[in-house]
Amino acid sequence: MCGIVGGIAQRDVVPILMEGLRRLEYRGYDSAGLAVVNDQKIFRKRALGKVSALQALIDQDPIGGALGIAHTRWATHGKPSTDNAHPHVSNDSVAVVHNGIIENHDQLRTSLKENGYRFTSETDTEVIVHKIHDQLEKNPNLLTAVQKAVSSLDGAYALGVVNKDQPDTLVACRKGSPLVIGVGIGEYFIASDIAALLPVTQRFIFLEEGDIAELKTDSLVIYDSNQNVVDRPIKESQLRADAVEKGQYRHYMLKEIYEQPWAITQTLEGRFVDNRLQDNAFGHNAAEVFDNIKAVQILACGTSYHAGMVAKYWLEKYARVPCNIDVASEFRYRRPVIAEGTLVVTISQSGETADTLAALLEAKKMGVKYALTICNAPESSLVRESDLVLMTRAGPEIGVASTKAFTTQLVSLLMLVIAVGRRFELSEEIERQISSELFTLPGNLEKVLKLDEQIQRLSEQFAEKHNALFLGRGTQYPIAMEGALKLKEISYIHAEAYPAGELKHGPLALIDAEMPVITVAPNNTLLEKLKSNMQEVSARGGQLIVFMDESLEADEAENLQIIKVPKVANVISPIVYTVPLQLLSYHVAVLKGTDVDQPRNLAKSVTVE
Numbered sequence: 389m390c391g392i393v394g395g396i397a398q399r400d401v402v403p404i405l406m407e408g409l410r411r412l413e414y415r416g417y418d419s420a421g422l423a424v425v426n427d428q429k430i431f432r433k434r435a436l437g438k439v440s441a442l443q444a445l446i447d448q449d450p451i452g453g454a455l456g457i458a459h460t461r462w463a464t465h466g467k468p469s470t471d472n473a474h475p476h477v478s479n480d481s482v483a484v485v486h487n488g489i490i491e492n493h494d495q496l497r498t499s500l501k502e503n504g505y506r507f508t509s510e511t512d513t514e515v516i517v518h519k520i521h522d523q524l525e526k527n528p529n530l531l532t533a534v535q536k537a538v539s540s541l542d543g544a545y546a547l548g549v550v551n552k553d554q555p556d557t558l559v560a561c562r563k564g565s566p567l568v569i570g571v572g573i574g575e576y577f578i579a580s581d582i583a584a585l586l587p588v589t590q591r592f593i594f595l596e597e598g599d600i601a602e603l604k605t606d607s608l609v610i611y612d613s614n615q616n617v618v619d620r621p622i623k624e625s626q627l628r629a630d631a632v633e634k635g636q637y638r639h640y641m642l643k644e645i646y647e648q649p650w651a652i653t654q655t656l657e658g659r660f661v662d663n664r665l666q667d668n669a670f671g672h673n674a675a676e677v678f679d680n681i682k683a684v685q686i687l688a689c690g691t692s693y694h695a696g697m698v699a700k701y702w703l704e705k706y707a708r709v710p711c712n713i714d715v716a717s718e719f720r721y722r723r724p725v726i727a728e729g730t731l732v733v734t735i736s737q738s739g740e741t742a743d744t745l746a747a748l749l750e751a752k753k754m755g756v757k758y759a760l761t762i763c764n765a766p767e768s769s770l771v772r773e774s775d776l777v778l779m780t781r782a783g784p785e786i787g788v789a790s791t792k793a794f795t796t797q798l799v800s801l802l803m804l805v806i807a808v809g810r811r812f813e814l815s816e817e818i819e820r821q822i823s824s825e826l827f828t829l830p831g832n833l834e835k836v837l838k839l840d841e842q843i844q845r846l847s848e849q850f851a852e853k854h855n856a857l858f859l860g861r862g863t864q865y866p867i868a869m870e871g872a873l874k875l876k877e878i879s880y881i882h883a884e885a886y887p888a889g890e891l892k893h894g895p896l897a898l899i900d901a902e903m904p905v906i907t908v909a910p911n912n913t914l915l916e917k918l919k920s921n922m923q924e925v926s927a928r929g930g931q932l933i934v935f936m937d938e939s940l941e942a943d944e945a946e947n948l949q950i951i952k953v954p955k956v957a958n959v960i961s962p963i964v965y966t967v968p969l970q971l972l973s974y975h976v977a978v979l980k981g982t983d984v985d986q987p988r989n990l991a992k993s994v995t996v997e
């Protein structure tokens with residue numbers, strides 16, 4: 389939620405910050421802004437909308453400087469507008485970019501107003517910049533002013549701060565929102581995500597909770613929350629700068645859909661020996677933890693929650709492991725009961741989702757001893773807060789609608805089923821079968837991707853639709869939910885998913901000749917039941933679109949269209965059937981002309997509650 393980038397160098401940082409913003413745009417795209425310090429003045433440009441609008445402003449009237457900060461916003465406090473765009477400035481002398489939410493902003497605003505500060509935005513952020521200015525009036529040192537100012541803030545923040553009178557200093561800090569420092573030669577940068585800085589460095593320092601850093605061209609000093617100087621290690625990233633570029637694809641989402649066979653290969657790589665999953669794939673002490681597990685509690689949001697739902701079916705069906713799942717934002721406030729010996733599993737692409745993180749912390753407060761995260765972002769907050777970690781290794785996912793992160797989460801969760809399940813009722817034979825099936829996935833997904841053109845033709849029927857229903861049963865129910873979510877997110881068509889057996893309890897009332905009903909129907913034990921549910925739809929004139937196993941005999945009819953999907957084992961079918969639904973929503977969105985990679989009102993990494 390919001391991306392920040394900043395730098396201090398011996399060259400003009402504006403092109404670097406602008407490239408950084410483009411790479412962070414997935415975090416929000418309501419407005420963008422940039423400020424540089426030059427000639428003891430702050431020069432600021434802000435634009436409503438995307439980074440390209442800011443670039444146009446800078447092209448018309450260039451600014452430059454060796455010290456600067458920049459921001460791309462996802463609105464929380466205050467509508468998207470130029471006035472609410474960051475950086476915020478106090479008295480033409482201090483500028484701040486902020487990611488997070490300040491909870492006591494009302495109270496701080498009142499006292500700052502009493503002290504004569506004039507507010508020009510509706511944001512919570514503006515209190516920070518005035519607060520820092522207020523401190524600078526007492527002591528003209530930016531680092532000290534920031535240290536003092538943040539001590540009065542409640543809530544979450546990652547900040548980049550510059551002061552016109554200290555053109556050699558950039559101050560950055562984090563609490564509850566991610567921030568990394570990029571280490572160059574005679575230059576330092578800050579960003580919400582390493583992806584922003586890959587064109588300038590591969591070397592990163594991950595700030596810890598409460599850290600404040602003072603960056604100059606020739607020095608970097610980091611203080612912890614007790615104001616002690618601390619040494620944080622420099623880590624080398626293996627990611628290449630072009631890993632976050634679109635390449636030959638029209639959209640990131642399409643690129644990421646096509647990357648899935650590769651991504652799943654990465655997820656599996658090196659984690660099996662002789663077709664047997666190694667416990668230590670989850671961390672060096674995983675075996676000991678798994679030996680003590682009595683149940684699993686899954687916590688996640690959005691697409692990751694759907695992956696968790698599939699895992700619940702798998703854990704109980706194949707291994708008889710008791711499993712609960714909660715939407716993280718509900719769990720954190722509903723006072724759940726957690727049995728002793730429960731492994732809490734968080735699932736998250738970003739590792740920074742505020743609700744998921746808070747739910748994990750809540751679980752720990754409740755005395756949970758074991759926490760595992762399935763995550764795509766190394767060094768993220770969830771990774772740090774968890775005892776065990778299984779990285780999904782999908783590579784950076786830029787499209788806001790999650791695709792490869794989801795399928796690699798499912799693969800990882802099936803690995804969890806094996807690891808925990810063999811301590812329960814998962815036999816070695818079934819374990820070996822599941823393991824072999826996992827290795828067929830990259831090849832099977834290559835085959836499914838060949839359905840692209842057929843699905844593109846199918847998508848033409850959706851361009852004028854306002855509603856759609858998705859049906860599935862068993863593990864395909866969460867896949868239907870994920871299909872509906874994808875369609876909603878990027879094409880703005882209202883879509884609902886139901887377990888097909890529920891149709892008769894209400895949603896059947898919606899069926900008429902205008903309603904497309906997308907059914908995920910692999911050839912499993914529930915197929916006959918699903919067929920009856922489909923009859924209920926066709927008897928009422930609904931338009932059925934059925935994704936089914938290629939080995940099944942079925943004839944298309946006036947209101948029945950069939951897409952045949954390669955035959956795969958039941959256990960991996962949720963992963964395989966996900967891909968045609970991703971392609972469907974992608975093509976519908978392209979036809980509708982929506983912003984596929986950056987759908988309205990959404991952001992990829994939701995670091996606020």
Ligand code: G6P
Nearest residue numbers: 689690691692736737738741790
């Ligand atoms: C946002 C994204 C979704 C994502 C959800 C959870 O809403 O737009 O795509 O599924 O957050 O994110 P996480 O990073 O925790 O998986």
